[in-house]
Amino acid sequence: MTSDTTRCSNSTAASLACAILGVCVVYIVVLDWRFPYIHQIPVFDLDYITTVMMMFARNWWIEGPWQMLFSMPYAPLSVETATPDLRYAMYQSWPPGAVLPLYLVALLTGTEPNITMVNWLNVAGHGLIALFLSLAAYFTANLLRRPRIEGVVLAIVAACLVLFPRGAVYFFSQIYAFDTHIVVYYALLLFAVALELGASNRSSARRYYWLQIAILICGLFVDWLFYFVFAVWFVLRLVGAWTDRGSPMKRKEAWALTALPLVTFAVFLIWRFRTPGSIAAKDGVIASIEELAWKLVYRIGETSDHPVSSVRFFPAFYESHRFYYWDTAPVLIGVGFVICLVLSVALLITSRTDSVARKASFGLFSMFLLSIVPAYAQMIVLKQHTYIHPWSLAKVVVPLAMVPGVFLPLMAAAVLQRWLSGWSNGWWKSVGRIAGTVGVLAFALWIGTEAWPRQTPYILGRIDPAGAVPWLTIHDMTSYRDVVFSPDFETVPFGAEAAVSGKLVYRARSFAEVDRKVNYVCGAFQVVIVHKGEDADPTFDGRTPKYVIRIGGLTLTRFSDYPGAAKGCP
Numbered sequence: 001m002t003s004d005t006t007r008c009s010n011s012t013a014a015s016l017a018c019a020i021l022g023v024c025v026v027y028i029v030v031l032d033w034r035f036p037y038i039h040q041i042p043v044f045d046l047d048y049i050t051t052v053m054m055m056f057a058r059n060w061w062i063e064g065p066w067q068m069l070f071s072m073p074y075a076p077l078s079v080e081t082a083t084p085d086l087r088y089a090m091y092q093s094w095p096p097g098a099v100l101p102l103y104l105v106a107l108l109t110g111t112e113p114n115i116t117m118v119n120w121l122n123v124a125g126h127g128l129i130a131l132f133l134s135l136a137a138y139f140t141a142n143l144l145r146r147p148r149i150e151g152v153v154l155a156i157v158a159a160c161l162v163l164f165p166r167g168a169v170y171f172f173s174q175i176y177a178f179d180t181h182i183v184v185y186y187a188l189l190l191f192a193v194a195l196e197l198g199a200s201n202r203s204s205a206r207r208y209y210w211l212q213i214a215i216l217i218c219g220l221f222v223d224w225l226f227y228f229v230f231a232v233w234f235v236l237r238l239v240g241a242w243t244d245r246g247s248p249m250k251r252k253e254a255w256a257l258t259a260l261p262l263v264t265f266a267v268f269l270i271w272r273f274r275t276p277g278s279i280a281a282k283d284g285v286i287a288s289i290e291e292l293a294w295k296l297v298y299r300i301g302e303t304s305d306h307p308v309s310s311v312r313f314f315p316a317f318y319e320s321h322r323f324y325y326w327d328t329a330p331v332l333i334g335v336g337f338v339i340c341l342v343l344s345v346a347l348l349i350t351s352r353t354d355s356v357a358r359k360a361s362f363g364l365f366s367m368f369l370l371s372i373v374p375a376y377a378q379m380i381v382l383k384q385h386t387y388i389h390p391w392s393l394a395k396v397v398v399p400l401a402m403v404p405g406v407f408l409p410l411m412a413a414a415v416l417q418r419w420l421s422g423w424s425n426g427w428w429k430s431v432g433r434i435a436g437t438v439g440v441l442a443f444a445l446w447i448g449t450e451a452w453p454r455q456t457p458y459i460l461g462r463i464d465p466a467g468a469v470p471w472l473t474i475h476d477m478t479s480y481r482d483v484v485f486s487p488d489f490e491t492v493p494f495g496a497e498a499a500v501s502g503k504l505v506y507r508a509r510s511f512a513e514v515d516r517k518v519n520y521v522c523g524a525f526q527v528v529i530v531h532k533g534e535d536a537d538p539t540f541d542g543r544t545p546k547y548v549i550r551i552g553g554l555t556l557t558r559f560s561d562y563p564g565a566a567k568g569c570p
Helices: 002-034 048-063 099-109 115-143 148-163 166-174 178-197 202-220 225-242 251-274 279-283 285-300 310-324 329-350 355-370 373-381 383-388 390-421 426-451 465-477 496-501 511-518
Strands: 482-486 505-507 525-532 547-551 554-562
Touching: 002 115, 002 148, 002 166, 048 099, 048 115, 048 496, 099 115, 115 148, 115 166, 115 178, 115 355, 115 390, 148 166, 148 390, 148 426, 166 310, 166 390, 178 202, 178 225, 178 355, 178 390, 202 225, 202 251, 225 251, 225 355, 225 373, 251 279, 251 285, 279 285, 285 383, 310 329, 310 373, 310 383, 310 390, 329 355, 329 390, 355 373, 355 390, 373 383, 373 390, 383 390, 390 426, 465 496, 465 547, 465 554, 482 511, 496 505, 511 525
Parallel strands: 482 505, 482 525
Antiparallel strands: 525 554, 547 554
8 A cells, every 4th residue: 555655646746747847848938939028118008007017116125115005106206206295196096916026026136126127027927827727737637537647738738828829928028017917826826726626635625725815815915806716716615615515614714704805905995095195195085985986987997988888898808819819719718618617517417426526526617617707707897997908818818728728628538537437348438538538638739739829920019128228327327316307308107217217307498497396395406407319419508517428318417406495394
C-alpha cells in the first residue's frame, strides 16, 4: 500500500511539473510579442487609465498611502496642488485595491513607480492568470479521475487560451486597470476552489475554503466584479449544503458570509466619505451618495448622458469578442456554455446514488458556473462601462479558457465514462476510456490551434516609445517647488500627460497669466516655462530665464524664485 501510494504521489508530482513547465513555455513564447510595448505609455483608444494608475501609485510613493488614506487624486502632488482641495477631485468610483500592488512593487524595489514597472507588473499578472487557470484545469481533471495526460494537456491548453489572443496580449501589456488586475484574483479563486474539491481530507478542504474567503475579501476591494463573483460563489455553496452535494454550512456561517460583502461595501463607503478632498468632504455625505447612485445608473447605461441600449450593446459586444480574441471565440463560449449545462445535468442525474460522484459532479458544475456567470453578468449589467472601455473584455479569458477549453471536453468524457460504467463488457469499457482520452486530446489540440493569432499585424495600437519622452523630461527636470507653464501645450487632471510628467502644465503666454494662476501658492516656488523643440527661443514675455535646459525635444526655462502668497497661508 505504501509503495502504491508513493508511486501515485510521484506520478502526480511528475505530471503536475509537466503541466507547469508547459505553461511556462507558452508564456515565454508570447513574451516576445510584448517587448515593443514594455517601455512606452499606451497609444490606443481610452488608454489614459494605465498612466493614471501609475500616478496614483506615485502619489502614494511620495506622500505615503496611510497619510493619504489610500486616496486617488486627479492631479499629481506639486506646490500649487499641495492640499487635497487643490487637486481637483478624488477618484472614488472604484476601490483602490488595484493600486496597492504597484505601490508594493515600488516599495520592495526602492524605485518610484514608472511606465516600465506598470507594464511588467501587468505582464506578470497575465502569466499568473494563465498559471492559476492551468492548475485549476489540472486539478479538475484529477477530481474526475481522468488520465493524467488529460490534466497536463488541458492545463497547457488553458494557458494557450489565456495567453494567445491578441486582445489579451494588448490588455495585459498596456492597460493596467481595475478590470484587468481583478482577473488575477478571479483565476486564483477558481484554483482555490479546485483545490478544495480535490482535497484529500476535511481539514485540507477547510484550509482551502478559508483561502477562498481571503481571496474574495481582497477582490472585493479591487473591482466590482467580485461582488458578482461572491454572489455566485455563495449561492452555489448554499445550494450544495442544502442538497448535501457540497460542504456543510452552519446557520451562523451562512449569516457571516451574507454580511461579508455588506461589510466590505461599508468599508468602501467609509473610505469614500472620509478621504480628504472627496465629494463628501467638500459637499457632504448626501451629495457623495447621490453621485455614487448616479454613477451606478450611468454605468448600467440608462441615463440620458450616455445611453447604451441592449439593441446597441449586444452587437458591439459580440464584435468586440471577435476582434480582441478571434472570429469563433464568442460562438465557442456560447455553444460551450449550453452544451456544458446539458452535460452538467446529465452528470448530476447519473450520480444521484453515489455520494462521492454526486459531490464531484456538483463541484464540477459549481466551478463551471463560477467561471462564466459572474464575468458575463458584470459585463452585461454594467453595459455602458463595457461599451466604452474595451479592456473590460480582459475578464473573458477566464470563461474562454475554462468553458470550451476545459469543462466541455472533461464533462463530455465524464458523461461517456458514466455511460460505459453500466456496460458489462470490459473490452468495450476499455475502448470507451481510450476513445474518451483521444477525444479530449484531439479537441485540446484543435482549440489550442484556433487560439493561435492569425491577424497581421499582430500588435494592437501604435508602437511609439518616444511618445512618453517629452512628459518624462518634464518629470525628470522639475521638482515639487516648480509650477510649470507652456505657451505651446497643456496637461489636464486625470490625463496621461499629467500622470507621466508628474505635473499639471498650464497654458500661458504672458507673466500676467502666470501671476493670476499662482497668486494663491504658499511658500517660495519657481516658474518653469516649457517650449516645444530644443532650439526654441528661451525668452518668455520679454524676460530672460535664470536657467535654460534643452533636452527631450523641449526647452525648459526656469525663472527667479517667487515668494509665494502673502495671505491665506498657514
